[in-house]
Amino acid sequence: MQSPQVSKIQTSLIYILLLGAVFGIIQILYHGGVHLTELTAENVTIKELPSELALSFFRMVISYLASLIFAYFFGLTAARSKWGERIILPMLDIFQSMPVVTFFPAAIAMFIGITQGHRLGVEMAATFLIFTSQAWNMAFAVYESVKAIPSEQQEVIDSFGVTGSLRFWRLFAPASVPRLVYNSILSWSNGWFFLVACEIIAVGRVKYQLPGIGNFLSRAAEQDDIRLILWGLAALISLVLLMDYMIWRPASQWALRFKHDSNSSEQLHENTHLNLPIPGFFLASITPIQLYANKLIRAFFSPVVWIFEEIILPLIWDLPHYLWINGPKAVTRSTKIISYGALTFLFVHFVILLVQLSIQLLTPPYPSILKDIPGAILVSTLRVVIALVISLLWIVPVTLMVWDKPKIRGYLLTIAQIGASLPATALFPLIILIGVRKFGGGMEVSSIILLITGMQWYILFNSLGGSMAIPADIADATRSMGLTKLQTWKRLVLPASRPALITGAITAWGGGWNALVVSEYINFKSELLEVYGIGALINNAVYKSGDTRTITYCIFSLILWIVLINTLLWKPLYHGSLERYKFDG
Amino acid sequence: MSITTTPLFEFQHVTQRFKLPQGDLTVLDDVTFSAQEGEFIAIVGPSGAGKSTLLRLINGLLPPSSGTVLYKGKPQHAINLETAMVFQNFALLPWLTVFQNIELGLETRMSDPNARRKRVEYYIGKVGLDGHEEAYPRELSGGMKQRVGLARALAVEPEVILMDEPFSSLDVLTSINLRDELLDIWSDRDNLLNTVVMVTHMIEEALELADRILILSRKPGIIAADLKVDLPRPRDKRDPAFIEMVDKVFSLIA
Ligand SMILES: Nc1ncnc2c1ncn2[C@@H]1O[C@H](COP(=O)(O)OP(=O)(O)OP(=O)(O)O)[C@@H](O)[C@H]1O
Numbered sequence A: 001m002q003s004p005q006v007s008k009i010q011t012s013l014i015y016i017l018l019l020g021a022v023f024g025i026i027q028i029l030y031h032g033g034v035h036l037t038e039l040t041a042e043n044v045t046i047k048e049l050p051s052e053l054a055l056s057f058f059r060m061v062i063s064y065l066a067s068l069i070f071a072y073f074f075g076l077t078a079a080r081s082k083w084g085e086r087i088i089l090p091m092l093d094i095f096q097s098m099p100v101v102t103f104f105p106a107a108i109a110m111f112i113g114i115t116q117g118h119r120l121g122v123e124m125a126a127t128f129l130i131f132t133s134q135a136w137n138m139a140f141a142v143y144e145s146v147k148a149i150p151s152e153q154q155e156v157i158d159s160f161g162v163t164g165s166l167r168f169w170r171l172f173a174p175a176s177v178p179r180l181v182y183n184s185i186l187s188w189s190n191g192w193f194f195l196v197a198c199e200i201i202a203v204g205r206v207k208y209q210l211p212g213i214g215n216f217l218s219r220a221a222e223q224d225d226i227r228l229i230l231w232g233l234a235a236l237i238s239l240v241l242l243m244d245y246m247i248w249r250p251a252s253q254w255a256l257r258f259k260h261d262s263n264s265s266e267q268l269h270e271n272t273h274l275n276l277p278i279p280g281f282f283l284a285s286i287t288p289i290q291l292y293a294n295k296l297i298r299a300f301f302s303p304v305v306w307i308f309e310e311i312i313l314p315l316i317w318d319l320p321h322y323l324w325i326n327g328p329k330a331v332t333r334s335t336k337i338i339s340y341g342a343l344t345f346l347f348v349h350f351v352i353l354l355v356q357l358s359i360q361l362l363t364p365p366y367p368s369i370l371k372d373i374p375g376a377i378l379v380s381t382l383r384v385v386i387a388l389v390i391s392l393l394w395i396v397p398v399t400l401m402v403w404d405k406p407k408i409r410g411y412l413l414t415i416a417q418i419g420a421s422l423p424a425t426a427l428f429p430l431i432i433l434i435g436v437r438k439f440g441g442g443m444e445v446s447s448i449i450l451l452i453t454g455m456q457w458y459i460l461f462n463s464l465g466g467s468m469a470i471p472a473d474i475a476d477a478t479r480s481m482g483l484t485k486l487q488t489w490k491r492l493v494l495p496a497s498r499p500a501l502i503t504g505a506i507t508a509w510g511g512g513w514n515a516l517v518v519s520e521y522i523n524f525k526s527e528l529l530e531v532y533g534i535g536a537l538i539n540n541a542v543y544k545s546g547d548t549r550t551i552t553y554c555i556f557s558l559i560l561w562i563v564l565i566n567t568l569l570w571k572p573l574y575h576g577s578l579e580r581y582k583f584d585g
Numbered sequence B: 001m002s003i004t005t006t007p008l009f010e011f012q013h014v015t016q017r018f019k020l021p022q023g024d025l026t027v028l029d030d031v032t033f034s035a036q037e038g039e040f041i042a043i044v045g046p047s048g049a050g051k052s053t054l055l056r057l058i059n060g061l062l063p064p065s066s067g068t069v070l071y072k073g074k075p076q077h078a079i080n081l082e083t084a085m086v087f088q089n090f091a092l093l094p095w096l097t098v099f100q101n102i103e104l105g106l107e108t109r110m111s112d113p114n115a116r117r118k119r120v121e122y123y124i125g126k127v128g129l130d131g132h133e134e135a136y137p138r139e140l141s142g143g144m145k146q147r148v149g150l151a152r153a154l155a156v157e158p159e160v161i162l163m164d165e166p167f168s169s170l171d172v173l174t175s176i177n178l179r180d181e182l183l184d185i186w187s188d189r190d191n192l193l194n195t196v197v198m199v200t201h202m203i204e205e206a207l208e209l210a211d212r213i214l215i216l217s218r219k220p221g222i223i224a225a226d227l228k229v230d231l232p233r234p235r236d237k238r239d240p241a242f243i244e245m246v247d248k249v250f251s252l253i254a
């Protein structure tokens, strides 16, 4: 992963391009000036499409890089220190269950407030919001892969005395690559999905809109221009396909090298080079175009790698190491005092803030909304459950049909990637116009359909991935014994996909709440369509009143509920199934 | 056994190729041979020569790229349920117990659960796994898993058993016991199982059990030699004729 072999000319070309891009972006930012206010009635046209797509893409790249750094920093710390684990994991869990809109106040306070509504601040806020839909699951990927490193490998590295950042490059980086690549694909899809929510930041009467594909789609929807929506979606899908072809497929292929494979000569059987849950129906043949793209990307990443190696890695790596992992004897007295002092200061500050907030929240008069919350959560939960069940009802049979057909499975995964990337909010007008208005069903049905569009792909991704991981020799053994199709499904495919199905259901459950918030409350042709539920409550609080206390109550109860269900229901189910249904017997 | 009967199974100009990213790999190249009922055939050859592939072709897991595999004179197009396979890597289902793993192949063949239970228990005893019926594969040692794989194939009482290095992870004593057990089942003409095809890396094991040895070569993947083993049974490894035979096979492989 170090020193990509790219010629000097190419490298300089890339730097020039990059500098040009940065220059251009600064130009745009300043040209945009400070005239950001309320929603402008100005119409979008097809001409804006390329530049808006490019802007969104740029935000996604920045946010992805930030997520990568975040993922390694927190993932590694959590995996390597007991305390880190105790604090970071629940934190990630909570963040993961927070719908994007609930980060609005934070985004506004952190970025827009400080820059006084300057374009740059709004840009940063939007990028931060995209980050909130990408970062957490990547951090989990790093954490879980580092945790899963077999102790023998750790011991080998230890026994050769490999320490410091070399240890990172030889052990942790390679170990985390396969999962990270896979989760990056999910993160990108996620980022696209929530783009609409991220590019239109609104709290109460304050509203900031940034040019971008998300904004384009929602404006096109407001203009009730189906053709424009379709153009926007087509452009988005093309970009998703292009990225799939140029980046994710080669990356997935490359990631295979880092998988610890088990022993057998059987490993080569037809579907085993598709072992990773990744789209890869033509993984085996990397074309020259892909190779070239790969070179360019690596050249682009080489400065990033440098920054990472020289600045961030020492921070991630050595700082916690000196502070607490290695124990007090490794540090000088003064650094210890300074660092512990700083930590204590931060902690005290945090506690004071927390106490202030609680007092503020607990003093009467309580907003009348309080008594609505439990009922709303219940209704919303019902919706999420229905969407989950419907998704499972079509995905499980499909998985059973295609588990031994790598080609079809590859196509399905690409479709899932596209489906997962389409912003639900952009689909709303289509679904409402075509589905609901034509065939009836009302807002209740359409909100569940919208929810499904946000949830099903996670399950499909995982379920196909799980069925793909069935070792070829075990599949052969069941065939050799002459099991019927039904028996093979019951004895082999269903149990084998079980952990992945549960993972998919958990992820969909998390993502579902996020999608719920956007699907219970829809602005359609300046008409407000909403159904009773916690998502609508939150949206009302955020977009209409902007009342911090109401927002806090809603979000707080929602998070509590999600985390409760996670710990009481999903986690035991997941761990139970992992233990029993994993291959390595 | 007369030579004029139709062979039990037969390879006619069988070629097996695999498509790999770096081009086609020809593993078996125009292989022709036949096997009579009642034979005990050992297949030896270097790693990657195509021994497991050959077994898969007999079993019907793999359709040949070209050529025909005949069983009792009929070309084969699907899994041959008269044959049962013992897999090199055991291939047990991790979520089923030892008992359930062995029972799996019987579910389609025997509808009476009591008869099935008896059959499974009988073979669990044969391979010496009594008391482990309810264990899961991950709780077993490599050798024990191998025995589950063996019992699973024996339990369906096939006409031909195809074994891919079936004794490789066993300790010396267990493997001696199981070899004897296998020879008993094979030579007992009352049961259906009269023909064995076994892949092995150990020349001595091949000579101790088989009455015919096929030596596969790599690149080209052909049968380099087809030897009859006429040594009297039970065989003695210290017998000069045995040692001579070992040397002969060795020189053919090397
Ligand atoms: N399904 C497959 N796809 C691609 N290549 C395969 C496949 N099955 C086998 N091969 C290749 O065919 C060759 C022969 O494989 P095979 O498993 O038959 O060898 P073997 O003689 O059993 O070796 P060993 O003694 O190591 O078990 C190997 O190079 C293997 O990589």
Ligand SMILES: [Mg+2]
Binding pocket: A265, B051, B052, B053, B088, B164
């Ligand atoms: Mg083999």
